[in-house]
Amino acid sequence: MDLYVFATPYRVTWDYYFLGREHTLEIKEWESKAEYDYVKHNGVSIFLMPSGTIGTLRALWDVFPLFTNTGWGENANLAFLKKHMGATFEERPKPWVSELNPDDIQSGDFLVLSKIRGRWGGFETLEKWVTGAYAGHTAVCLRDSEGKLWVGESGHENEE
Known part of the structure; x- marks a missing residue:
């Protein structure tokens, strides 16, 4: 299982995927027009947490x-x-x-x-x-x- 973090300067969200294939993250509503404009010009930052769920939870515990x-x-x-x-x-x-x-x-x-x-x-x-x-x-x-x-x-x- 892979855990991904998706971020803009206005929000951070995450999702996990069990299978390696094409996936879609839907953003239902923008925080503001500024966020929409930012994503339109710069995109969304995507971070893979390569340690999986257990490793990521362990790392979160370390930084808490x-x-x-x-x-x-x-x-x-x-x-x-x-x-x-x-x-x-x-x-x-x-x-x-x-x-x-x-x-x-x-x-x-x-x-x-x-x-x-x-x-x-x-x-x-x-x-x-x-x-x-x-x-x-x-x-x-x-x-x-x-x-x-x-x-x-x-x-x-x-x-x-």
């Missing part, structure tokens, strides 16, 4: 702790990144607050954050592993012609 907002989840994220990427994160000395003077920030300064705990920590851990990056969230500081400081952040969705 990544999404818990507990010390167990935090340790699971750190262990996952070390095992799969060789990445280590050292705890910074307290206090964990940094006081920055905005006048010291220059146009082009780059800020990098790495969330390790909680639901979004789990997503960021998997994102790091898939992309090979050590950051889950980035921002760049920019100053306009009048010297006003602006911060452009990654990860914000557009109106649709």
Whole structure:
């Protein structure tokens, strides 16, 4: 039995097939016109879970702790990144607050954050592993012609 995951930026669904032959996945309703337009131009991402049902369930059990907002989840994220990427994160000395003077920030300064705990920590851990990056969230500081400081952040969705 093969398990397939079908994904767009707007949804994730799955289906399983016992026999190797032609199969059809029917999407009965689009989440929005934006999803329809996306699929029309880019298609649907299809992922085969080659381990079958038991192997996939075992793998899901292994990543479940990544999404818990507990010390167990935090340790699971750190262990996952070390095992799969060789990445280590050292705890910074307290206090964990940094006081920055905005006048010291220059146009082009780059800020990098790495969330390790909680639901979004789990997503960021998997994102790091898939992309090979050590950051889950980035921002760049920019100053306009009048010297006003602006911060452009990654990860914000557009109106649709």
